[in-house]
Amino acid sequence: MHTHAQTGPAGRRAGGLPGDLAGDLAGDLAAIVGRDHVRTDDGALAAYARDATPLFHARPQAVVLPGSTDEVAAVLRYATERGVPVVPRGAGSNLCAATVPLRGGIVMVLTRLDRILEVSPAELLARVQPGVTTAALADAAAREGLLYAPDPGSRTVSTVGGNVATCAGGLRGLKYGVTRNHVLGLEAVLPTGEVIRTGGRLWKDVAGYDLTRLLTGSEGTLAVITEATVALLPAPEETGTGVAYFDSLADASRAVAAVIADGIVPATLEFLDRKCVSAVEEFAGLGLRRDAGALLLFGDDGSRRTVAGTLARIGEVCGASGALEVTLAEDVARSDALLAARRCSLPALSRLGSLTILEDATVPRHRLAEMVDRIDEIADRHGLRIATFGHAGDGNLHPTCVLDPDDGEGADRAHRAFAEIFAAAIALDGTITGEHGVGAAKLPYLADRIGDDQVALLRRVKQAFDPAGILNPGKLGS
Amino acid sequence: MHTHAQTGPAGRRAGGLPGDLAGDLAGDLAAIVGRDHVRTDDGALAAYARDATPLFHARPQAVVLPGSTDEVAAVLRYATERGVPVVPRGAGSNLCAATVPLRGGIVMVLTRLDRILEVSPAELLARVQPGVTTAALADAAAREGLLYAPDPGSRTVSTVGGNVATCAGGLRGLKYGVTRNHVLGLEAVLPTGEVIRTGGRLWKDVAGYDLTRLLTGSEGTLAVITEATVALLPAPEETGTGVAYFDSLADASRAVAAVIADGIVPATLEFLDRKCVSAVEEFAGLGLRRDAGALLLFGDDGSRRTVAGTLARIGEVCGASGALEVTLAEDVARSDALLAARRCSLPALSRLGSLTILEDATVPRHRLAEMVDRIDEIADRHGLRIATFGHAGDGNLHPTCVLDPDDGEGADRAHRAFAEIFAAAIALDGTITGEHGVGAAKLPYLADRIGDDQVALLRRVKQAFDPAGILNPGKLGS
Known part of the structure; x- marks a missing residue:
């Protein structure tokens, strides 16, 4: 927990963009997602300077609300080319300052991607966009006689994308495990714009490194989750x-x-x-x-x-x-x-x-x-x-x-x-x-828990995903 | 499944070491682990040219059996310095040629590390070295009235290290999940010699990227597992x-x-x-x-x-x-x-x-x-x-x-x-x-399943762990 807002753990000043670039930003983003889905007004910038974590705040230059995976990819490619920070977020209900834009740049809000694409009782799974709330997913499952087991305290407002990004827990963790135990597959966009699909609809799938679990809990520092396939249980x-x-x-x-x-x-x-x-x-x-x-x-x-x-x-x-x-x-x-x-x-x-x-x-x-x-x-x-x-x-x-x-x-x-x-x-x-996650709030304590060698390894893993370092800088992997 | 043994998927000849280096190898390894734990005789090289996968074989230059984490680290540091391939293995009961030394070098056999360090009924967990067989772990748990849920078909011979490295499944997967669902923490040695501890004794721990799950199923291409803490259930x-x-x-x-x-x-x-x-x-x-x-x-x-x-x-x-x-x-x-x-x-x-x-x-x-x-x-x-x-x-x-x-x-x-x-x-x-895993047998089909962009990403992740590319080359991440 830091009391010095506006600065990241390294004490760097927020708001990394030179003025002229910031001026272009809104127009460039509007060309990708449409003018209605870019916000640069004071109210929006102030609102998205914070998440549910007290004491942390830092204003972004722009807030963008993409409406499709393609738009997410286009924004990320643009940001990587220009070196503009991007902080993906859902409801911002996290308690570790995971979505405070420490270095300014773009806050990418994924709440427009809020469709439940599928609930399959035969396959015991659901496929949802990241902006669906945890409660909406649970309700849709319940209507089919099924249970979505993870139940974080913030479930009525928190999004599935945010739950996956923070590996949210909840009150049923002892018997059912946490979010990671229920994610089967993800669609995610790399900071460089490639769209990957990890895992899928299967309980057993060992084709490749377990990127599904690596992205789960990566707090928006490795890729932007644009779809999740989650396991359901008979209610x-x-x-x-x-x-x-x-x-x-x-x-x-x-x-x-x-x-x-x-x-x-x-x-x-x-x-x-x-x-x-x-x-x-x-x-x-x-x-x-x-x-x-x-x-x-x-x-x-x-x-x-x-x-x-x-x-x-x-x-x-x-x-x-x-x-x-x-x-x-x-x-x-x-x-x-x-x-x-x-x-x-x-x-x-x-x-x-x-x-x-x-x-x-x-x-x-x-x-x-x-x-x-x-x-x-x-x-x-x-x-x-x-x-x-x-x-x-x-x-x-x-x-x-x-x-x-x-x-x-x-x-x-x-x-x-x-x-x-x-x-x-x-x-x-x-x-x-x-x-709750590491975010900006716990980053100063991370090395005490996992050691300097592992922190260095996290940095190299982060670089493998995000060579330009644009995705949620100042957090995990920084 | 390849029928052309002695070559990797890329068609490169096995046995990558020049003759003089191979000559030194046994002596150098003996200096680390002791003469009794290095094998270069024909019988050993022929035996460790294969695992349980038919049709695949490639002879290593040496077989080494380290007796401690420190020895594992010293062998890996040596191998990284010299650019010598190292293929870690347990019982070699895998069915995807995951432990065939396609590029020659060292086969590192972890069966001497076969101690059950702890079975804790209070914490519902066990801590074991990688060479413990699945059945020995299950039996030790059963003696305390506990269940180790994963039960791969090869359980009487397969090792826990191998189970973790391949994310082994089994007959109880539907209700209990696979190995990944039961690994709480790992001690692992990076190819560059650093010893890291991921996760721990906790069911909930989100401090850092989920390297526990990333290593689970990484088939010995990212790090060598030297200890595993696994969850047990009341029998x-x-x-x-x-x-x-x-x-x-x-x-x-x-x-x-x-x-x-x-x-x-x-x-x-x-x-x-x-x-x-x-x-x-x-x-x-x-x-x-x-x-x-x-x-x-x-x-x-x-x-x-x-x-x-x-x-x-x-x-x-x-x-x-x-x-x-x-x-x-x-x-x-x-x-x-x-x-x-x-x-x-x-x-x-x-x-x-x-x-x-x-x-x-x-x-x-x-x-x-x-x-x-x-x-x-x-x-x-x-x-x-x-x-x-x-x-x-x-x-x-x-x-x-x-x-x-x-x-x-x-x-x-x-x-x-x-x-x-x-x-x-x-x-x-x-x-x-x-x-079963990807190994050498399924690598040619991997891109069909996960796409070229994800294969490229796996390579970058591999590089983050193994800059010299010595660990199980020609497999996942290659």
Whole structure:
């Protein structure tokens, strides 16, 4: 997390184009996509200077909304020839400043490419353009009795292209994996304009290096995704949810270990610490217990009989692990309410301050409580309010810092605290980002996690795709 | 499939080293790994000239068996400095000539690195050296009540390093996915000697490009894998199997579609065509019906109740789809016998001729019958015996050509027939290899599947890892 906006991690000034070139830019882009789909007005440039990440912003010279793969290719060829930066983006709901145009240039918005091209129950797949929202894809699948498993928190606004570009996770990751596990094939345009098709409609395909997975999570630095073929599953007959309260996160963490040791890998195992439970209860009034030290939300899906059996067994294991109280949702409405408790953690916390920084770190699941203790200690030492919730099943934590409106240099203290939190995660065999991505926000910490030799290798891989370095410069591979 | 051994796809002669350099080689390698672990005798050079792929062979100058990551790194640095080809291999059980040293040089055998470093029930993972066999890993997991899901046909001899390098599949791919879905992290040595660690112990980790998946399936052309961390699952309570006979593969294929449409994704859905059933029955005497046009083997695992329910339902669906007969295995012994029927397809067919060429093509699952019809037509036209079995659930076919001992130019005809088969698979939205890999055998067909632009991109990616081009030259990325 950087507090110095307008500069990239290397401190270079944003807005890399000389004035005359910037002047031509709009006209040149209009010749490719049509005048209606190029924006250079102040409002647009200000809006696309930011994504959902606080504190980062940098204005582009132009915003372009291509309407076809050919137009994407033409813009990229043009940009490579002129050395103009291009930052592809969907909804911009990422939380790592992955789509802030650090070096200016063009923001390429892919939301006009929003068609669901195909949903095939026979082949258990869907083919969509990148601007389709995650929720729209999930709904289209559901109408055919199918499930699109990845469910990032931002699913109602986030796009499939963005999900693929960041390898988005979500609440069902433990059982179903993340976006990478569900992408079968991609159409993508290289910065030099070539259109490639990776993978396809098949579950098994080893013809060539796995570029499908390499592009998944590459954060718009290697190619622009113009179509995705994703795997669907038969929709489960039933989904059920339960909640357990514990004295402490250490107890909740032991219960998670006991569930896994019992041979159960449920779809969902989420936790909220005491501070989160309090904020959510204040915000949503769901009747949550505010005296408990931690809340564990568990859920599974499958056949009616299996779900009932699994939830009952998880409840027993939680009880045996010292839960203060265990409740199984008796119906879908109550189940949805409990899931809403988890999903509204961020808005609930956001209400508490003027600035909310939601972070993302992951540790091996049995070290979750240890990590939250470290976070609390770091927060206290820096005089910060950091509440933590996240995916207990896969050790993915979202420590969330809420700053008071009158805390002048709070953002700087938060910056220093998060640097310590990432170091602590790495020391516990964890990582600096489980599902949000590296973007500009985490790039300063990347070498600590993967080493200088691997960072150098990423740069060479980036060069293999993007010899002119125009695609999302200042991010991964820079 | 090439019939001209000793030459790479580009027709270059094997054995690229000048005589004097070859003379030094053994001594230089011995200085790194010790005299006992370098072989230059005729027996060793002849043995490591081949892998399990028929018709391909090319002698290396030396065989080296490193005993540590440091030794791997030292050999690679040496090879990069001198421009000596290095072909990493495990058991050499691959079927695409992935480990034939087309350009001579060094074959690096990783079977001395055969330690299981860790099996963690708490973290549901294992950490192993690359020379551990798939079966040894699976057994170690089973002893802790855990499942290593990938189960390639060669599992008793194939190594985990080889499985990762080829992204091996197997009989449980439909429900569990292939090797890529189960690799969490890798230690790998770059051709230039740097040791990198990708991924780690986490289910969610997006710090950097997904090199874990890029190396998985890279067939020893980008780096040498020296350690793998793989995901394990709680072992299912029960595994069950059933068999259904059909008049034709078209009927069996319709039954597969009906099973999926019924919302069932079982662990196993395998098929044998009439020719395979006949050969297996002759070989193993399992009491299979030889009058049927196709055999469908289905299996699932999970809780006792779920498995019984799923198998009964699949049986009903097969019956409703026109099965001649459906039998559920009444016990584990019978279940194992049925799975053995599938697993022994290759040895059973091998008995019928002097040369058996087992191939690998994949089409969308609903086009399976269409593809087998195309294969039969092509085989008849070329006067060849090609029987087909494979993974019906994911459309992965293994057409297997058995040549008569006295069929002089049979291999050339088989070569032409398989070229047509791969073209047919591509035309049906399929691929030239679902799980065996590209190697030297499929490289001539790769551009037909992924296009010239993507082949050029693979070359640039290869160069980013291997600037001197020493690692497994003449294969992927060449």
